[in-house]
Amino acid sequence: MLPKIPLDDRTFDSIVQEARKGIQKRLPEWTDENAHDPGITFVEMFSWLSEMQQYYLSRIPERNLRKFLSLLGIAPREAAAAETEVSIGNVTKPIELPAGTKLQAEDQPFETIERARLLPLSIDRIVTRTEREASDRSASNTGGNVAFYAFGKEAAADSRLYIAFDREPIVGETIALHVRLADGDEGVTSELHEKIVPSAKVAWKIYGEDDEGGMSWLPLAVMEDETVHLTYSGTISFLIEAPVRQVIVHPAADKPRYWISCTLENAGYELPPRIDRVLLNTVKVRQQDTKSEHFVYDGTGLPGQAIVSARFLARYGDILVQVREADGSWRDWREVRSFDEADIARDGRCYVVAREAGPDGWSEVRFGDGKRGDMPAEGTGNIRRIHYEKSFVALSLIGRSNGLPHQKVMLHDLPCKWRDGLALQIGVPSEDGAEMLWEDWKPVADFDRSGPLDRHYVFEPGTGTIAFGNDENGAIPAASEEFNIRLIGCVLGGGERGNIKPHLLTEWRQEEERELGLTSDNAGYGFGGAEEESLEACLERAQAEWQTPYVAVTSDDYARLAMETPGLRVSRVHVIPNRAPGREKPAPGSVTVVVVPEGLGETPAPSAGFLATVTKHLDDRRLVTTEVHVVAPEYVKVTVHAVVVVEPQFMDESRRIAAALKRLLAPTDGKDGVLGWPFGRTVHKSDIYGAISAVKGVAYVQDLWMDAEGRAAKKSPGGDILLEGHGIVYSGDHRIELISRAQL
Structure with a gap:
């Protein structure tokens, strides 16, 4: 029996029942709905056809689903490689890490x-200094x-951070400090960097010798x-332009040191930067294993052209050089020890590889001069x-072509998870049959x-299969x-x-690297690694993305987009349509x-x-005719004065009542799921009565009045606090007087 597929x-x-219910509404003259009526027969027949259509719609093959997603511009995500930062220690001299x-x-x-x-530098001391303490x-x-x-916690202007090195930095060198913040935000991408306006501004200085x-x-x-002025985790690079000199900085006053300083010139952090670690000689690493890589260069046509590379595989791996022919194919040139006649007698299409050993090693490919090579x-x-x-090298040749359509090649020992993780060439015998000329083939999602x-091929990472076309499609x-x-x-990878996890990245894979005596360690977690997205997960993501607005039209759209502003931590958002700051009358189109930020x-x-x-983020998504204004909230401090009658055993519980009021009159959402006070909502006395009465031990509220401080608030004749649209309350020092019920 075929399984039931629940499309509907x-x-x-x-x-049938749904169709029969519509008869009286659409055809009131149809009065005979018994089984012998031909109309009922047609209803049952078309109901059967509808049920069959639903069944076959449920049996859409995977290939069709992928095509439908492709029409929407969506495809299952490939596996992603994790990244982290690794700090290198025991550096005794300058080293180029390729x-x-x-x-x-x-x-x-x-x-x-x-x-x-x-660089052979390490951080010796770190000092923070504010107006109150060092x-x-x-x-x-x-x-x-x-x-x-x-x-400091207040992050006031003119506060300073001092960092001392254990030795004098070399003039002309670039020092890279990696700053890890405790809240875990990683450094922003280059695209996001351009969209973020920093909340604060810092200035870096070094103690040295002037001109x-x-x-x-x-x-x-x-x-x-x-870091965007120490707002995110990331790297800050400095160029040492002048000789650095020693100076004493209190409280690290035991001896002079080589110091740099960071001064907070313009305060404004929503969350003051809290540093977990400041690291030197820290580089970004990705979870991958490169078996082969290739790079193209321009030919100069001059004698003795040399191409130098300092990459890791160029230094320690094997090198093959290709030169493009007039028809676009590539010819392998031959590596020789030198351009002596004995080495180049067979063929002048050759090159010499020279390598420089050591921590700053490199490899050079040199061609001949036209006479010798x-x-x-x-x-x-x-x-x-x-x-x-x-x-x-022995694994790079993965198969041979039989010249037939729909060929497939399996990568049994190469678990590549990326479609563009492979670069493929097909060899075509030369006219004399003495060698192969190689053609580049391009990966595509389908044919x-x-x-x-x-010259296209399709690579399926899940099965490790490379498929070719049929001479019509590919x-x-x-x-x-x-x-x-x-x-x-x-x-x-x-x-x-x-x-x-942290502190696992401690081993060098190359023997030459281990001989340098360097240490390695990752202070943070690897992040970003993910498996290939399944088709079912992709369908769910597509539905969610299409239901999520990109363009701001409604108030909910503006609120959602503002909350999702990249690079910012937004706590609450309130949208006021047809309103512009400074205008008393309604402003259509505004x-x-x-x-409210997190703070x-x-x-x-x-x-x-x-x-x-936030304004830049919304401006890219608003309607052309809409005028968007992003403003700060207007805080109103509400202080409650209450005389409360309680049971005798609760005479010392005024703090619990004040805490309940503080939880009620909070401007932001609480960690326990309690929502903050709504923007612009009047604070009624009944709200306060209800909050106090809900506290255990309270008999009743005998007297109550409220005070408000803030430009966005007014007091009604009945004692309620009226707020403007952008007003939001927070608690003052509530005054609670308790009276024992036994005394009444």
Whole structure:
């Protein structure tokens, strides 16, 4: 029996009954609804057809579902690789750590994303100084697991953070400080960086020698600031432009040190920066394992052209060089030891590889001068360097083509999880049959848009299958008796297992790297690793995305989009339509959005930068004719004076009543799920009576009155507090007088 597929919960009987109920409404002259009537026969027949259509609609194959999603511009997400930061220690001299350097966290491989310059520096002391106090935070930064405020809890202007190095920084070097904040926000992306207006402004200085030979605090050139003025975790890079000198900074007054300072020039943090760690020699790593990579270069057409690379596989792996032919195919050139006649006698299309050993090593590919070794022609992107991991060279040839349609090749030993994680070439025998000329093939999601001449292939990471076309949708690889399907790029990795715990990334995978005596450690978790999204999960995400508005039309749209402003922590949002600040009359076409940030105090207020960032986010999504104003809330302090009669045993419980009132008159939502006071809602005496009466031990409220402080509040003749649309209340120091019921 075929399984029942619940596309719709309507059965044959329910469809018939629904149709019969509509007879009297649509055809009142139809009075005979018995089974012998031909009309009822037609109703039952079409009900049966409807039930069959529902059944077959439920049996939509997976391929069709993927096509429907593609029409909506949605596809299941591929596996994602986790990223984290690793700090390098025991650096005794400047070292160039190449991009792609391989590390290991238990059984998970990681690689550095970019080249890093490691300096023989370490952080000796950290001091924070505010108007009230100066504190030595060095112990917290060396693994004490105690976060500290960079500028104190109040983060007032002119507060300072001092960082001392154990030795003199070298002039001309770039120092990169990695700052990890305790709240866990990672550094923003470059795209998001342009959209965020910082809430506060800091200035970095270094104590050094000026042009006239005097000693003073000099401006420090900031090359990059991923933290956006210490708002997010990230890296800050400085260029040392002048000689650094020693100075004593209290309370680290035991000896002079080499100090830099960060001064809070313009206050305004919604959440004061709380630092977990400040680290040196820290680089970003990604959970992946590159087996092969390739890069193209321009040919100069000049004798002795040399191409230098300092990447990890270029330094320690095997190198293959290709030069593009006139027809667009690639020819493998031959590596020789030198350009002596004995080495180049067989073929002048050759190159010499030179390597520089050591921590700053590199590899150079050099071509001949036209007499001793050929020269690549002048051209754009006509030279390619391919770097192989030594153990991968034998695995790069993955199969041969039989020249038939719908060929498939399995990658049994290469668990690649990304469709673009492979770079594929197909070999075509040359005219004389002496060698292979290689053609680049391009990965696509499917062959629907591929023509008969398009060199396309489809890679399914889940099954490890590479599929080719049929000469109508996608070309067929040329037949060959030898292996002619080759990988020139292969990156493995990805998945949830890359989300490692702290202090696991401690092993170097290359012996030469281990010999340097460096240590490695990740202070934070790996984050971002995910498995490939299933089709069912993709369908659910598509439904959710299409139900989530991108354009702001209604008040709910503005509230949702403001809450989701990238890079900001928004606590509450209130939208007032047809309202513009400063206008008493209604303003059609205007919208006022009131935002409350997350903060430490009772009345968190957004800075000018915070409001500007929300405005930019909404401005990209508003209707053209709509005028959007983003403003701060107007806080109103409400103080309750009450005389409360309680049971005799509760005469010391006035604090519980005050706490209940504070919970009621809160401007933000509580952690226990209690919602904050609604914007603009009148504070009635009945609200206060209800809150006090709900406290255990309260008999009744004998007397009650309220006071309000704030521009957005007025008091009604009956004693209620009237609020304007952008007004929101918070508690004052409530005064509660208790009277024992036994005394009455």
